[in-house]
Amino acid sequence: MPFYINPKVTTHINDIVDFIEDLINKGYAYKGKYSIYYDIDKYPYYGQLSGTKKEQWEQETEFLEDKKHPYDFALWKFKKEGEPYWNTEIGEGRPGWHIECSTMSSKYLGPQFDIHSGGQDLIFPHHENEIAQSEARFNTHPWVKYWLHFGFIKIKGEKMSKSLGNIIPAKEFLDKYGEDITRFYIGSYHYREPIDINEESINQTKENYRYISSTIKTIVNEINSLDRTFYLDDNKIKIWKELLNYEREFINSIRDDFNTREATKILLEATNYINKNVIGSETFTLYFTSYNFYNIASRIYGLWDDIFYGKEYKENLTNILLNIIIDIRNELRKNKNYELSDKIREELRKIGIDLLDQGNKTIYRFI
Template sequence: MYEIKLYNTLTRKIEEFKPVSPGFVKMYVCGPTVYDYNHIGHGRVYVVYDALKRYFALRGYHVIHVMNITDIDDKIINRANREKRDWREVAETYTRDYLESLRKLNVKVDLHPRVTEHIKEIIEFIQTLIDKGYAYIAPSGSVYFEVDKYPEYGELSGRTNKELWSQEKEFISEKKKPYDFALWKAWKPGEPYWEAPWGRGRPGWHIECSVMSSRYLGKQFDIHGGGTDLIFPHHENERAQSEAAFGVKPWVKYWVHTGMVMMGSEKMSKSLGNIIPLREAFKEWGPETLRLWYLTSHYRRPLVFTEESIKQTQKYYERLVSVTNTIKKLSREAVGLHRMNDEDLKILDKLLEIRSRFHEALSNDFNTPQALAVISEFMTLVFKEIQYNPKYMLVLTAYKLLREFNIVLGVLDKYLAETPEELETLLDNVINIVVDIRRELRERKLYDLADRIRAELGKHGIILMDRGKETTWMRRK
């Protein structure tokens, strides 16, 4: 099996993946600041790291996936003031939208720590930086990280010119250097605050992720993810303050970043007003199509939105569903043999080669477009050869491959249900549909067809009970 390799933003190289703890992958991904609805640019980040996690799991790793929720921030406060709402209500509204987006995209995150539930740990972290001489308290009560105390600053982003480091310009007058960044923001009238040894206030943006990632993944972990727009200043600042506090280098072994979703030549962003909310995209194209679309471009490259590209992905998904249903049907019809002929063996070899190239693509810096191209070859093989040669060994191998593909893709779960609970739910849904159709036949006075449906279901232990226009059903024990 191929060694897994990933591009490390810090070293600017594709490196062989070797986790801190053998057999485990600890991954932290920067989550949303919940002040507005999620858009399709956010969705790419959610899906890429979920798919990467799934591939690690397929390869036998135990993965811990943490993604934070920033529920206190300038943007949340500003929206609350603008709409005359409580800031907590604003945060909760858009947190629900975020979690619903994950559910529809079939993204499963192990832990969602919220900033407001980790204030104590944030204060302790800042105090550590003050005690070690990396941070200082301004007259206002704000606390800043002194960038000059950390010599490696700029290595992650490649910004070696200090003139490019200036940030939080509205506070430059109280900072030692324009590029020092806030760990704690002093309270302003009308804003929420927490008590700290140096005065009332709230956390700066960058300190949140350092605290929550290290709390749940330890002082050194494997993967830190997020969009390329976070490399500077967010991830640069996280790295500086964390390595300063822990005295551990590297704090993160692999910095893995996703490219932006683009509208033409511009990044999709709320500030530019060129966004498509996820909730609208779900209605227009469906969550499965969107999830697949995010994987059609290599994760490090920009993904350009066009309706044509979405439609092409939709056709790909429909074909994938069709091949799934075909394989499931063939599995019920497959012929068991004591011997396979030469043609059968050639098809089997093709299936095994497809599996090998699928893993080769994903092992080599998680090349999902190449993996999707390999799956296209698989679908062609099923439709052109296996469909007309349903030997048990071939059908079984194809079915196993399809399940393996879906562990990463995550778009065929409802078609590949196998557990008793899943099959029970699927059967119930089908019976309900048949009962609804029979009700309509009775309303049209097509009683012969209605009676035939009732009789056929009865042969399989499904008993229908009519009461007026309503019908209920039960299974015969």
């Protein structure tokens, strides 16, 4: 799925400069020889996200001398030979890392927004500094209501890192396993826990995905041919309630901090239950309840759209609808109601469908 907005730092330098100027004017930033710095002592909530207090890191003496406090961080770095730079009102140079995120997120989402995500390794100092900058500029608290921090990806139990040489680029993974399996695989973990990528767990995911997909297909394909006369015996009422229970548990697990690991477990258990108790029952209510449950799951995972609304289904539906219309029109013709049968043909032609009468048979084609 494409992003609505996918901003790049290099096209937002003016906004970054405005942000920094505003911080200087409000007294939160000051100019040094090498950089413009954020004055952490001016901001009372520093450390609210990470619990980390103003941290001193290893720095060269010339930088320490340039700053008011050793823990102040750079908003703008003045031009250095061989580095890219922009000529701006606050001087020639380039933005610091943290200010980029504060500027672009606030520009498009406003001075306060609901969710900010990122890897767990970014909590400190990156996100802590983003908060300090943004709350100072916009005078909001909190700037972000919920932080979602993702667990690391591990490969066969080891952290994925360049130095270990065990990196799997996302594109390679997608090419090998496909988008749907990748999505379902990541969704079978909780976002905060580490994902341990190994062949065995991927194969298990593939199997689960196929199992759920084929169950949904059966439900979708069979539901329309079922008799809707309403009668449920006690046993079927029990099954129906159990299905509603699975649905409730599934939704609750998503409501509980997006616990997709738990949701996936429930989805699998429900699928087992549906295969044992619903498929083959020829009972519309049970199929329809299962259908609804899977439809909710489909929207949450962003999967199985093709089964619910896919090309195949739509083409099939168009075919059925057109044959119904052709039958009615032929009835009208038999009764010599040419006025109405011609109107049907004209109306269909307006939406790009041509009816061709061949003897006593009528066929359609798209024009």
